[in-house]
Every structure is written in C-alpha cells, then in structure tokens.
Amino acid sequence: MNRTAVARARTDESTVREKLHAAAAQLFARKGYAAASVQEIVARAGVTKPVLYYHYGNKEGIYRAVLAAALDDFEARVGAVEMLAGSARTRLHRLFGEVFDLFHRHLDVVRLMHSIYYGPPQGAPAFDFDRAVFRLHDTVLKIVRQGQKAGEFQGDAQAMTLALLGACNECIDLELVHPKMAVDAAGFGRVLDVVLRGMRKKVRQ
Amino acid sequence: MNRTAVARARTDESTVREKLHAAAAQLFARKGYAAASVQEIVARAGVTKPVLYYHYGNKEGIYRAVLAAALDDFEARVGAVEMLAGSARTRLHRLFGEVFDLFHRHLDVVRLMHSIYYGPPQGAPAFDFDRAVFRLHDTVLKIVRQGQKAGEFQGDAQAMTLALLGACNECIDLELVHPKMAVDAAGFGRVLDVVLRGMRKKVRQ
Numbered sequence: 455m456n457r458t459a460v461a462r463a464r465t466d467e468s469t470v471r472e473k474l475h476a477a478a479a480q481l482f483a484r485k486g487y488a489a490a491s492v493q494e495i496v497a498r499a500g501v502t503k504p505v506l507y508y509h510y511g512n513k514e515g516i517y518r519a520v521l522a523a524a525l526d527d528f529e530a531r532v533g534a535v536e537m538l539a540g541s542a543r544t545r546l547h548r549l550f551g552e553v554f555d556l557f558h559r560h561l562d563v564v565r566l567m568h569s570i571y572y573g574p575p576q577g578a579p580a581f582d583f584d585r586a587v588f589r590l591h592d593t594v595l596k597i598v599r600q601g602q603k604a605g606e607f608q609g610d611a612q613a614m615t616l617a618l619l620g621a622c623n624e625c626i627d628l629e630l631v632h633p634k635m636a637v638d639a640a641g642f643g644r645v646l647d648v649v650l651r652g653m654r655k656k657v658r659q
Numbered sequence: 660m661n662r663t664a665v666a667r668a669r670t671d672e673s674t675v676r677e678k679l680h681a682a683a684a685q686l687f688a689r690k691g692y693a694a695a696s697v698q699e700i701v702a703r704a705g706v707t708k709p710v711l712y713y714h715y716g717n718k719e720g721i722y723r724a725v726l727a728a729a730l731d732d733f734e735a736r737v738g739a740v741e742m743l744a745g746s747a748r749t750r751l752h753r754l755f756g757e758v759f760d761l762f763h764r765h766l767d768v769v770r771l772m773h774s775i776y777y778g779p780p781q782g783a784p785a786f787d788f789d790r791a792v793f794r795l796h797d798t799v800l801k802i803v804r805q806g807q808k809a810g811e812f813q814g815d816a817q818a819m820t821l822a823l824l825g826a827c828n829e830c831i832d833l834e835l836v837h838p839k840m841a842v843d844a845a846g847f848g849r850v851l852d853v854v855l856r857g858m859r860k861k862v863r864q
Contacts, residue, residue, distance in 0.1 A: 483779075485780070486778070486779025486780075489779060565777065568773075568777035568778075569777050569778045571777075571835075571836050572770065572773035572774050572776075572777045572835070572836075573691070573773075573774045573779060574688075574691025574778060574781060575690070575691075576778075576779060591840075609852075609853060610849050610853075612842075612846075613846070613849035613850045613852070613853050614853050616826065616830065616833075616842070616850045617822070617825070617826050617829075617850050617853040617854055619829055620825030620826045620827070620828060620830070621822050621825045621826075622825070623825060623829055624821050624822075624824055624825030624828055624829075627828070628821075630776075630777070631776050631777075631792075632789070632792070635796075637817075641818070644815050644818035645818045645821045645822050645825070647814075647818070648814060648815075648819050648822040648857040648858060649822050649853060649857055650857065651856070651857035651858075652852075652853040652854055652855065652856035652857025653853060653856075653857070
C-alpha cells in the first residue's frame with residue numbers, strides 16, 4: 455500500500471473500533487453483560503464477527519477495551535486540569551466542566567458503571583471502576599485543600615468535596631434517569647456555583 | 660381467643676411481615692428480581708411458603724408490598740415536615756435528616772430502586788418509583804422558594820434544589836457503594852451546610 459492507502463486503512467480501523475465501542479457500550483448498558491451477545495454487537499456496529507474477534511479476542515475483550523478507553527479519557531482530562539494554574543475555584547469549574555462533558559460523551563459507559571455498581575450480578579468480568587471514582591474524589595479534595603490554604607475557601611474540606619461531587623453526580627443522574635429534567639452545561643455550572651458560594655471564605659469588613 | 664392472645668397474634672403477624680419484607684428487599688436488591696425465589700425469601704425470613712402466599716399472594720405481591728411500605732413511610736415523613744413551621748433552612752435540615760434516616764433504614768430498598776433504575780432489565784413488575792423522586796424534588800423546591808420569598812435565600816431555585824438533592828444522594832450513594840467512605844448523620848449535616856451557606860442571602864452592611 456502507498457502512504458495514502460495506509461492512512462486510509464488506519465482511519466477505517468479507528469472508525470470500526472469507534473463503532474464497535476459505541477455498540478458494545480450501548481448493549482452492555484441496556485441489556486446487561488450476560489444478555490448482550492457478540493452477534494448483536496457486531497450487527498449494531500455494521501461489521502462481522504471476525505472483525506470483533508480480530509481486534510478484541512472475545513466479548514470480555516471488548517468489554518474491557520470500552521471501559522479502559524473511557525477511563526483513559528477521564529484520566530487524561532483530570533491530569534490536564536491538575537496541570538493548570540489559576541484559582542481553586544476556576545480549576546474546580548474547569549475540572550467539573552471536563553467531567554460533565556466526558557460523562558455526556560460516554561453516557562452509555564456511565565450507565566454501564568451504574569448497572570455494575572447497583573444492579574444485580576450479571577456475570578461481567580471484574581473491572582476496577584473505583585480507580586476513577588477515587589481519582590476524581592482525591593483530585594477534588596486536593597484542589598479544595600489548596601483553596602483553603604490560599605484563603606479562598608473555608609470549612610470542612612471533606613464536606614465541601616462531597617457537596618461538589620454530589621452536584622456533579624446529581625446532574626449526571628438526571629440525564630440518565632430523568633432526561634426531561636436534565637440540565638445543560640450552563641445549568642450544571644449554576645448548581646456548582648451554589649456549592650462554590652458556600653465554600654467561599656468570608657472577608658471581614 | 661382472649662384479648663391478650665389476639666394482641667399477641669397481631670404482634671406475631673407484624674413480626675412475620677417485617678421479617679419477610681427485610682428478606683425480600685435484601686434478596687431482590689442483591690440477586691435481582693428474576694433470580695430471587697420465593698423459597699429463598701421464606702428461608703431467610705424463617706417462615707414457610709404458605710405464610711408468604713397467605714400474606715402476599717406471590718413474588719410480585721411481596722415485591723410490591725415491600726416498595727409500597729417504604730414509599731408510604733417516605734410520604735409520611737415528607738408530609739410531616741411540610742406541616743412544620745420555622746425557617747426554610749431549619750425545615751430543609753429536618754427534611755433531609757428524615758430522608759437520610761429513612762434511606763438508612765431501608766438501604767436494601769434504596770439499593771433495589773437503584774438496580775431497577777440503572778441495572779439491566781430484570782423482569783421486575785413496573786413500579787412507580789418516580790412518584791417518590793418527584794415528591795422529594797418538588798418539596799425541596801417549594802421550601803427553597805419559600806426561603807427566597809422570606810429573604811433567607813438568593814439565587815436560582817432549581818440550581819439550589821439540585822445542589823441540595825445532590826448532597827443527599829452523594830451521601831446515600833457512598834453508603835451503598837463505598838461504605839468505608841460513608842458519612843454519618845452529622846457528616847451529612849456538614850455537607851448540607853456547605854450548600855445551605857451557598858444559598859444564603861447576603862445582608863448588606
């Protein structure tokens with residue numbers, strides 16, 4: 455193949471992977487791991503079984519790949535915000551903006567995580583979701599403490615962290631469970647602002 | 660039977676129902692509706708199958724009874740707080756205190772609700788959980804608006820409502836998913852206070 459053909463083949467391959475990830479996430483989330491079949495996944499993605507087996511080996515392989523891709527994306531975004539300068543308030547807004555956007559892009563993966571956390575056992579392979587949950591918690595707590603040190607925030611750091619995470623999770627849950635009541639990014643920003651206002655250090659006059 | 664015997668029989672019956680509710684909630688929550696059998700429920704409750712059939716008719720009957728009992732309890736508590744006088748802040752603390760306590764008492768029912776909302780379809784009969792979700796949302800929003808009218812709160816009423824609900828749901832979710840990180844009622848009160856501080860109307864000096 456010449457260079458153009460190689461580039462095109464790579465693009466095709468990445469499109470195939472994207473389609474397979476989207477189909478698998480949707481089926482695992484809606485039917486459960488056990489009930490979703492390789493046949494359904496490839497049918498929804500518009501490819502044949504051998505394509506899935508070639509890239510992922512088996513159903514467990516694509517399950518792990520879908521989750522790992524979403525968690526890598528999460529890690530990259532959280533890591534990027536950690537590098538930023540600026541006030542703690544600005545960084546928290548940026549962090550939760552990224553998380554909110556990410557959750558919306560991977561809504562089926564979030565739904566799948568919820569079904570694994572809360573649902574009855576469905577025979578899904580063990581996967582360490584907690585890593586992402588603790589990563590977000592610890593990053594938020596770290597920025598909150600930096601904000602306290604810098605004199606921006608006052609109060610109980612753990613309570614502030616849970617209030618922030620609660621605001622984020624509430625808005626994501628609405629999207630999952632009651633989409634008619636869901637808020638957009640601007641609406642989520644307003645919920646976050648209620649919490650951030652409650653964290654602000656009072657300036658004596 | 661004499662009166663004492665009648666009273667004792669009633670107590671026994673209510674104990675049997677309590678045991679059956681607890682066993683059913685636990686099994687439905689942990690195994691899923693389809694996988695939990697009447698045989699397991701009665702074995703865990705320490706009674707025989709005919710006792711369950713006598714009181715509830717069948718598996719669907721006890722499923723509905725467990726959920727209805729929890730939702731009636733919820734409705735009674737929310738209704739009682741609505742009757743209270745006092746500042747909006749005090750009533751919100753009281754309301755969420757009741758909800759937090761109730762969720763802790765019915766943790767398996769909360770887990771079951773989550774598994775129905777988020778989990779894969781498990782053949783459970785339709786049940787209107789949304790009624791309780793909207794009831795809480797609407798009650799919080801009503802009190803928030805009363806607080807705005809009274810000059811206690813300022814800001815976006817819907818955003819404040821979601822921030823409050825988020826604080827509550829975050830603390831309940833911790834209990835369900837990461838019990839080691841869970842907070843007690845006092846800890847939850849501190850999370851709520853972060854949000855309530857952010858809602859407070861600023862007094863010009």
